[in-house]
Amino acid sequence: xxxxxxxxxxxxxxxxxxxxxxxxxxxxxxxxxxxxxxxxxxxxxxxxxxxxxxxxxxxxxxxxxxxxxxxxxxxxxxxxxxxxxxxxxxxxxxxxxxxxxxxxxxxxxxxxxxxxxxxxxxxxxxxxxxxxxxxxxxxxxxxxxxxxxxxxxxxxxxxxxxxxxxxxxxxxxxxxxxxxxxxxxxxxxxxxxxxxxxxxxxxxxxxxxxxxxxxxxxxxxxxxxxxxxxxxxxxxxxxxxxxxxxxxxxxxxxxxxxxxxxxxxxxxxxxxxxxxxxxxxxxxxxxxxxxxxxxxxxxxxxxxxxxxxxxxxxxxxxxxxxxxxxxxxxxxxxxxxx
Amino acid sequence: xxxxxxxxxxxxxxxxxxxxxxxxxxxxxxxxxxxxxxxxxxxxxxxxxxxxxxxxxxxxxxxxxxxxxxxxxxxxxxxxxxxxxxxxxxxxxxxxxxxxxxxxxxxxxxxxxxxxxxxxxxxxxxxxxxxxxxxxxxxxxxxxxxxxxxxxxxxxxxxxxxxxxxxxxxxxxxxxxxxxxxxxxxxxxxxxxxxxxxxxxxxxxxxxxxxxxxxxxxxxxxxxxxxxxxxxxxxxxxxxxxxxxxxxxxxxxxxxxxxxxxxxxxxxxxxxxxxxxxxxxxxxxxxxxxxxxxxxxxxxxxxxxxxxxxxxxxxxxxxxxxxxxxxxxxxxxxxxx
Numbered sequence: 001x002x003x004x005x006x007x008x009x010x011x012x013x014x015x016x017x018x019x020x021x022x023x024x025x026x027x028x029x030x031x032x033x034x035x036x037x038x039x040x041x042x043x044x045x046x047x048x049x050x051x052x053x054x055x056x057x058x059x060x061x062x063x064x065x066x067x068x069x070x071x072x073x074x075x076x077x078x079x080x081x082x083x084x085x086x087x088x089x090x091x092x093x094x095x096x097x098x099x100x101x102x103x104x105x106x107x108x109x110x111x112x113x114x115x116x117x118x119x120x121x122x123x124x125x126x127x128x129x130x131x132x133x134x135x136x137x138x139x140x141x142x143x144x145x146x147x148x149x150x151x152x153x154x155x156x157x158x159x160x161x162x163x164x165x166x167x168x169x170x171x172x173x174x175x176x177x178x179x180x181x182x183x184x185x186x187x188x189x190x191x192x193x194x195x196x197x198x199x200x201x202x203x204x205x206x207x208x209x210x211x212x213x214x215x216x217x218x219x220x221x222x223x224x225x226x227x228x229x230x231x232x233x234x235x236x237x238x239x240x241x242x243x244x245x246x247x248x249x250x251x252x253x254x255x256x257x258x259x260x261x262x263x264x265x266x267x268x269x270x271x272x273x274x275x276x277x278x279x280x281x282x283x284x285x286x287x288x289x290x291x292x293x294x295x296x297x298x299x300x301x302x303x304x305x306x307x308x309x310x311x312x313x314x315x316x317x318x319x320x321x322x323x324x325x326x327x328x329x330x331x332x333x334x335x336x337x338x
Numbered sequence: 339x340x341x342x343x344x345x346x347x348x349x350x351x352x353x354x355x356x357x358x359x360x361x362x363x364x365x366x367x368x369x370x371x372x373x374x375x376x377x378x379x380x381x382x383x384x385x386x387x388x389x390x391x392x393x394x395x396x397x398x399x400x401x402x403x404x405x406x407x408x409x410x411x412x413x414x415x416x417x418x419x420x421x422x423x424x425x426x427x428x429x430x431x432x433x434x435x436x437x438x439x440x441x442x443x444x445x446x447x448x449x450x451x452x453x454x455x456x457x458x459x460x461x462x463x464x465x466x467x468x469x470x471x472x473x474x475x476x477x478x479x480x481x482x483x484x485x486x487x488x489x490x491x492x493x494x495x496x497x498x499x500x501x502x503x504x505x506x507x508x509x510x511x512x513x514x515x516x517x518x519x520x521x522x523x524x525x526x527x528x529x530x531x532x533x534x535x536x537x538x539x540x541x542x543x544x545x546x547x548x549x550x551x552x553x554x555x556x557x558x559x560x561x562x563x564x565x566x567x568x569x570x571x572x573x574x575x576x577x578x579x580x581x582x583x584x585x586x587x588x589x590x591x592x593x594x595x596x597x598x599x600x601x602x603x604x605x606x607x608x609x610x611x612x613x614x615x616x617x618x619x620x621x622x623x624x625x626x627x628x629x630x631x632x633x634x635x636x637x638x639x640x641x642x643x644x645x646x647x648x649x650x651x652x653x654x655x656x657x658x659x660x661x662x663x664x665x666x667x668x669x670x671x672x673x674x675x
Contacts, residue, residue, distance in 0.1 A: 055484055055491040056589075084592050176641050205641040209593065210492075210583040215394035219635040222390050223381045236492045240583040247507055247514075265494040275584075333489070 041300045043074035046101035050092050052109045052133075054081045056236070057263035057333060058284055059107065062131060064336040065288020066105065070295060086113050093117045097124055103295050108133040111179045122306035127298045129291055132282070133180055141294045142311045145259075145282035147180050150316065151187020151231070154257035157278045157318075158229035159195050161255035165228035170220045171203040172213050172241050174233040181205070184233050184259075201227060210240030217244035227254050235260030235267055235279055242275035251275070262317060268330035271319050279319040285331050287314055361607030361619050363658050367651065368626040375633040382636060389514055395628035396516035397579045401595075402602040402620040403527045404571035409603055410531070411564045412544040412612025413468035417457060417476030419596050421572030422579065424483040425450045427586040429577070431488055433498040446573065453479055454569035458562030472565075480591040493586040506582030519578050523571060528617040530567070540564060544612030602627055605652065626651075 047070060051059035067077060078101060082089030086109045093114055096104060104126050108114050115137040118128045122139055132144035158169055171188060174181035185203075192198055202220040206213035213232070221227060221244060230245070232238035238258040245254050255277045260267050262281030270276050290312050298305075323329040376383040401418055408415040425446035432442035453475065460471040484491065495503070510518050531537035539560045542550040551557045580586040606623025608615030630651060634644045 053491070053589075055488065057490055057492075060490065084589070202635070202638045204635065204638065207593070209590070210585060210587050211397070211579060211590070214583050215631070216635055218390045218394060219387070219632055222384075222387050223636055236587070239492075239494075239585045243507065243583050263490075265496075266492070269494075 038296075038300045039073065041302070042070070042296065044076070045074075045103070045299060046076045046078055046099075047103045047105060047295060048078040048080065048096045048099070048101040049105045050080045050082060050089060050096070051107040052082050052089065053084045054079070057266055058132065058261040060333055061261060061263065061284035061331070061336055062105075062107075062288045062291065064333070065285050066292055066295075068336070069289065069292030073296075075295075082109070084109075086110070090114060090117060093121070097121050097126065100124065101126060102299060103127045103129060105129045105131055105291060105295075106135075106139075107131045108135045108179075110177055111136050119306075125305050127295070127305045129294060129298075131287065131291060133178075138309050140298055140305060140309060141291075142313075143287055143291045143294060144312075144314060145180075145316065146313045147183030148187040148190070149313075150259045150280050150282075151184035151189075152191050153187075153316065153318065154184075154231050154259060154278065154280055155188045155191035157257050158231050158255055159191060159198055161277070162198065162228040166224075166226040167197050168199050168201045168224050168227050169229045169231065170201050170217065170224070170227055172216060172230060172232045172238065173203065173205040174208045174237065176205045178208075181233055188231055206237055206240070208234055208237045210237050210243075212240070213237045214240030214244045217241045218247070221245065221248045221250065221254070225250075229255040229257070232256060232258035234258065235270065235276065238276065239266075239270070242270065246275065262319065262330050264330040264332050267319055268324045271321060271324040277320065281317040281319050281329070282314045283317050283331070285336055288336075290314075359607060360605075360609075361615070361622060364605050364607060364626055365622050367654065368622065368629060371626070371629050371633065371651075375629065375636075379633060379636055382633060387632065387636075389517065391628045391632040392517045392520070393514040394631060395624050396514075396520040397575050397582070398595075398598055398602060398627065399520045399620060399624035400523045400571060400575040400578065401599045402606070402624055403523050403617065404568040404575070405599050405603045406606075406608055406615065406617070406620050407527065407531070407540065407571075408468070408564050408568045409608050409610060410544045410612060410615060411540045411561060412547060413461060413561070413564065414600070414610065415457070415472045415565065415568050415572075416469065416596060417453075417472040417479065418568060418572045418599060419591050419593070420476040420479040420483075421450055421453060421569040422576035422595075423586065423588040423591045424479050424487065425453075425573045426576035426580045427483055427493045427588040428487050430493040430495065430499065430580060430586045434494065434496040436498075439498060439502060447570070450569045450573040451566055454566030455562060457569065458565035461565065462558040462561035476591070480588075483588055483591075488588055491587070491589045493580075493588060495580075495584045503581045503584060506578045506580070507584075516578055516582055519574075523574065524617050524621065527571070531616055536560060536563060541613055544614075546613070598627065601652065 049063060054060060080092035080096065082092060089109060090113055093106065094117060097120055104121055106114060106118060106128060108130060115135040118135055118139050119137045121128050128139035129141045129143060130139055134142050134144065162169065173185060201224045204216050206216055230241060232241050235258045238256065242256055245251055245256060251274050257278040258276050259280040261284040267279045267281055271279050317329060319329050381387060401422065404418055405415060428449060429442045429446045432445065433439055457472055457475050460466045461468045504515060505519065506516050508515055531540065539555050542555055543557050543560060547557060602620060602623035604610060605626060606619035608619045630648060634647060
C-alpha cells in the first residue's frame with residue numbers, strides 16, 4: 001500500500017495490471033503447485049518388495065500392479081524373494097533396513113517373525129506397507145484381505161447350501177503355522193457358533209497342498225457320503241479338494257467354498273467348470289492399486305514413517321456361476337504384466 | 339576274552355529264535371494297526387475305504403519304487419521330487435501355451451532323461467557322492483523350472499490336456515486308476531530288478547561296488563542307468579499326480595515329500611547300505627504309511643497329533659529293529675544309517 005499513495009490509484013494500477021496479465025495468463029496456463037513436489041517425492045525412490053515367494057498369482061499380481069503404477073514416476077523396485085523360507089525373508093528385511101529404501105512392501109509369513117524388524121524399519125525412516133498377511137506390529141499401512149470375514153462369508157454360504165440336507169460339513173485348512181489359516185478358521189468358528197445344527201465331520205490341515213487336500217477329502221467323503229459342504233482355505237489347494245469331490249461323483253451335491261486372489265485360471269475358470277461353488281476373491285489388481293495409492297500418498301505427504309497408521313481391508317468379490325463369465329470378476333496375470 | 343564267547347554265543351542263539359528282519363517288523367506293525375483300526379474304527383474296513391487308502395499313497399509308492407532302485411544300488415536320489423515336479427509341470431505349461439500334448443510329453447521325457455544322465459554322470463564318472471550330487475541337481479532343475487519354464491508355481495490344467503486326467507482319475511475295472519498305475523510301476527520295477535541282468539548288476543553294485551567292478555560288471559553305466567530310470571519313474575509319478583489333482587503344484591519341491599519317500603523305502607526294509615530289499619518292501623512301507631494316514635484322517639486327529647503318532651510308530655519300528663538285529667562290525671556297512 002505504501003507504493004501506491006491512494007486507494008484510487010491503487011485500483012487503477014490493479015486494473016491496468018489485470019488488463020495486461022489477463023490474456024497472458026490464458027495463453028501460458030496455470031501451474032498446479034502440488035504436482036512438482038509430488039513428482040520429486042517419488043522420482044528415484046526405491047520400493048523394496050518382500051513376498052513370501054514369487055511365482056504365484058498373488059505375489060506376481062501385486063508386483064506387476066505396483067510396477068505399472070509407480071515405475072512411470074521413476075520409482076525403482078528391489079525384490080527380495082523369500083521363496084517360502086521364513087529365515088531368508090527375515091534376513092532380506094534385515095539387510096533392507098540398512099539399504100534404506102523409501103518404502104518396504106512386506107508379505108508376512110506369520111504374525112511374529114518380522115514384527116520387531118518392521119518396527120525397526122519404520123524407526124529408521126522406512127515406510128512399511130504390509131500386504132494380505134499382517135504382523136503383530138501395526139505399520140504405516142496394511143492392505144489386504146480380512147481373513148476372518150472370508151471365513152465367515154464362506155461358512156455362511158456353506159451353511160445356507162446345507163439347509164434341509166445332512167448339515168455335515170468338512171473344513172480343509174491351510175498350514176497350521178500360517179495366520180491367514182488361523183484367522184479364517186476363526187471366521188468359520190464365528191458362524192458355526194451361531195449354527196449349532198451344523199456338524200463338522202472333519203477339520204484338518206492340508207498344508208496348502210492340493211495332493212494332501214485331495215487325500216483328506218477323499219477319505220472324508222467315503223466316510224460321510226452325505227456331506228453337504230466343504231469350507232476350503234485357498235483355491236490353489238482346493239483344486240485337490242474339488243478333484244476328490246468330482247471323483248466321488250458329488251459335484252453339485254457338495255457345496256465347495258474357497259478363497260483366492262481371483263486369477264482367471266485359478267478362480268473363474270474353476271467356478272465355471274463347477275469345481276468350486278463359491279470363490280471369495282480378494283482381487284489382487286485392486287489390492288496392488290490400493291498399495292500404489294498408499295505409497296504415492298505416503299511419499300508425497302512427508303509424514304514421518306510410523307507416525308500415522310491405517311488399514312485398507314480389501315472389499316471381497318464373491319465369485320459364483322453368476323459372475324464367473326464377466327470380464328471384471330477375475331483378472332489375467334498376462335494382462336497385468338503388459 | 340574267554341568269558342565273552344559264551345555270552346555272545348548265547349546271544350546269537352537267542353536272536354535266532356526271534357530273527358525278524360525290519361520288513362517283517364514293519365509288516366507286523368502294519369497288520370496290528372490294520373487290525374486295531376478295523377475293529378475300533380467305523381468305516382475303516384470297507385472296500386471303498388481300502389481303495390481310497392491305496393489311492394492316497396499311490397504316488398508316494400511310485401516314488402518309493404524309484405528311490406528303491408537307487409538305494410539298492412547304494413545311492414540316494416534327493417532330486418526325485420524335482421523330477422516329479424518339473425517335467426510334468428512343463429507338459430502342463432507347454433500345453434497351456436498351445437503346444438500339442440504328445441510333443442510336450444516328448445520334450446518332458448527328453449528333459450527327464452537328460453536330467454537322469456546328468457545325475458548318473460556326476461555320481462558314476464565324476465564320483466560325487468550321490469547325496470550331494472542329487473541335492474545340487476534337484477535344486478538346479480527346480481530353479482530352472484521356476485525361473486525359466488513356469489509362469490506360476492501352480493501350473494493349471496488347460497483344455498488341451500483333456501483326456502489325460504484319466505491317468506490319475508476315475509477307475510479301471512472298479513479300481514482307481516492311480517492304484518493301477520502303482521501296480522504297473524511295481525510290476526515293471528520288479529521285472530527289472532529280478533528278471534533282468536541289469537537288475538542283478540544293481541544288487542551286486544549295491545552289495546559291494548568294488549567286488550562288482552572286479553567281477554567285470556559295467557558299474558558306471560549301470561549307475562547312470564539307475565538314475566535315468568529313477569528320474570523317469572519320478573516323472574511318471576508326477577504325471578499321475580498332476581492328472582489326479584488337475585494341476586501341477588510345482589512348489590511340492592519345497593515340501594517334505596522326499597523324506598516320506600525315504601521313509602517308505604527304509605521303513606519297508608531296504609537298508610540305505612544297499613544290496614537288499616525289493617519291490618515288496620516298498621509296498622509294505624507304503625501300506626503302513628497309507629494305513630496310518632487314512633486311520634488318522636477318519637479319526638479327525640489334529641495335525642500336531644498326527645505328526646506325533648507318525649513319529650512314534652516310526653521310532654517304535656526302528657527301535658524294535660535295532661533290538662532284534664543289533665548292528666555290529668560285521669553287519670554295519672559304510673553309509674548305513
